[in-house]
Amino acid sequence: MSLSRYKGYTTIEQLKESEGKEVTLRGWVYNLRGKGKLQFIILRDGTGICQCVLFQSNVSEEIFQNGKLLTQESSVMITGKVVPTDKAPGGFEIDVTNLEIVTLAKDYPITPKEHGDAFLLEHRHLWLRSSRQHAIMRVRSAVVKAIRDFFDGNGFKLMDSPILTPNACEGTSTLFETQYFDLGKAYLSQSGQLYAEASAMALGRVYTFGPTFRAERSKTRKHLTEFWMVEPEMAFFDLNDDMDLAEDLVEYIVKFVLKTCQQELKTLERDTTMLEKVVRPFHRMSYSEAVEWLQKNKIPLITKVDGKEVETEFPWGEDFGSTQEEAIMEQFDKPCIIHRYPTEVKAFYMKRDPDNEKVVLAMDMLGPEKAGELIGGSQREDNYDLLLERIKHENLPEEEFQWYLDLRKYGSVTHSGFGLGVERTVKWITGAQHIREVIPFPRMIYRIVP
Ligand code: 4AD
Ligand code: MG
Numbered sequence: 001m002s003l004s005r006y007k008g009y010t011t012i013e014q015l016k017e018s019e020g021k022e023v024t025l026r027g028w029v030y031n032l033r034g035k036g037k038l039q040f041i042i043l044r045d046g047t048g049i050c051q052c053v054l055f056q057s058n059v060s061e062e063i064f065q066n067g068k069l070l071t072q073e074s075s076v077m078i079t080g081k082v083v084p085t086d087k088a089p090g091g092f093e094i095d096v097t098n099l100e101i102v103t104l105a106k107d108y109p110i111t112p113k114e115h116g117d118a119f120l121l122e123h124r125h126l127w128l129r130s131s132r133q134h135a136i137m138r139v140r141s142a143v144v145k146a147i148r149d150f151f152d153g154n155g156f157k158l159m160d161s162p163i164l165t166p167n168a169c170e171g172t173s174t175l176f177e178t179q180y181f182d183l184g185k186a187y188l189s190q191s192g193q194l195y196a197e198a199s200a201m202a203l204g205r206v207y208t209f210g211p212t213f214r215a216e217r218s219k220t221r222k223h224l225t226e227f228w229m230v231e232p233e234m235a236f237f238d239l240n241d242d243m244d245l246a247e248d249l250v251e252y253i254v255k256f257v258l259k260t261c262q263q264e265l266k267t268l269e270r271d272t273t274m275l276e277k278v279v280r281p282f283h284r285m286s287y288s289e290a291v292e293w294l295q296k297n298k299i300p301l302i303t304k305v306d307g308k309e310v311e312t313e314f315p316w317g318e319d320f321g322s323t324q325e326e327a328i329m330e331q332f333d334k335p336c337i338i339h340r341y342p343t344e345v346k347a348f349y350m351k352r353d354p355d356n357e358k359v360v361l362a363m364d365m366l367g368p369e370k371a372g373e374l375i376g377g378s379q380r381e382d383n384y385d386l387l388l389e390r391i392k393h394e395n396l397p398e399e400e401f402q403w404y405l406d407l408r409k410y411g412s413v414t415h416s417g418f419g420l421g422v423e424r425t426v427k428w429i430t431g432a433q434h435i436r437e438v439i440p441f442p443r444m445i446y447r448i449v450p
Helices: 012-018 061-069 117-122 131-152 193-203 239-260 262-267 287-296 322-329 384-393 399-406 422-430
Strands: 022-035 038-044 049-055 075-084 092-103 177-179 185-188 205-213 226-235 283-286 300-305 308-313 336-339 356-360 362-367 372-379 415-421
Touching: 012 022, 012 049, 022 049, 022 092, 038 061, 038 075, 038 092, 049 061, 049 075, 061 092, 131 205, 131 226, 131 239, 131 262, 131 422, 193 205, 193 226, 193 399, 193 415, 226 239, 226 422, 239 262, 239 336, 239 362, 239 372, 239 415, 239 422, 283 287, 287 322, 287 336, 322 336, 322 362, 322 372, 362 422, 372 422, 384 399, 415 422
Parallel strands: 049 092, 283 336
Antiparallel strands: 022 038, 022 075, 038 049, 075 092, 177 185, 205 226, 226 415, 300 308, 336 362, 362 372, 372 415
16 A cells, blocks of 8 residues: 555654654654753654654744643644654654644543553543553554464455344353344344354355454453454364364464564563463363363362352362363463363353263363463364254254254264454453453443443
8 A cells, every 4th residue: 555645744653764854743642741941742643652852942932832832642743853762662752843733632531640440441432542552452453463364364264244143152141132123032142153154164264253242240350241253163174173273373373463563562561481482282181181180289169159168179070260270271381272171061062072972072272371261162063963952952942043953964064163262362462451451442241331
């Protein structure tokens, strides 16, 4: 794309191309410091932050006085010479020759002092301008680009799944419901997977990428009610192929961010030692091996009985919670895939292991550094009768799944896929404390505004 239409304006990101030259930047005042004949304007323009030095003797009196009128988050156009410096972030500063105020901001509510979480969340529309949030959003953008590049570059086709759906995919307890004209209830999609399966039978290797919804009652640091998920689905892939692909994808994303987001990771003060170790092959263990490990290491199952927490030896058959996941992951410095979970704790569409009826060919990838579950996936049940049995067993409406069963009727093949949570991945890579920081406008059980 030619940028000549925007001739005359430079972005902070591009300053190094203009060393020694005069440029005009457009942006907002991030911070200000003044002393006597000098005014330091810390300008942000969306691409970065740059110090602009307004020296009284270099400009007219009017311009200098305008500089003194500036307030935090006022919008301005600043012209000046690009001078290298090792003192300022980004490596360049501007010797100001002209300054034009676009709009003066009054009493910007977010100041450099500390603010509480509730205040910042209420002001999310402005909080996004802060340097940490800005850096997180840029990493998020890089993660999404890495995902798209990875799949597009490996012969996958993007096949969008609908968001309004007539049925559940991931259990009926977390469905957002709405009335759909005269056709009854519709639900916001919990996952695009079922449609991705149909798409894979048409195009071979596909991915669906979009927002997904879970009416999660949990108030953890890892749950949103609206989150983005990428879901590849591949015809003729078995569980092993699926796990290999998941490793390839995660390795690719981390490498891409390390390569393209050094500045952002520095702003976030992210120690990248562990991220640099994210190289295939990752660790793998079966659910049964993981349970044995938990028992041997005395990591209990914690349940509530009459409001009191009770600890018991972790029994085979229970699903893992964050206590177990974090304990298992503490021994590893790169992700670990746990496979072959008990049938009862996993979704209806997963294929049972032909070698052990009690488990399904499922896999979860857990991240190190308390990242939790990054990926959930499986080989799918491809036998019509067995799938129908599972649908009935889960009391799912058979008619609504007729089209899904059709896929097992007309040329059914081994196929697999998985879903990677974008926010879980960004939270892990950025080291953000809470998942609400890694999506522009978080949706949580207790918040829908702004
Ligand atoms: O393990 P989940 O529920 O798997 C599925 O939805 C499958 N249908 C995917 C597939 O096989 N195509 O979710 C997949 C991932 C999780 O590993 C996690 O990263 C993320 O989605 N995730 C959430 N992220 C944020 N908030 C929530 N409430 C999440 N629930 C799942
Ligand atoms: Mg899962």
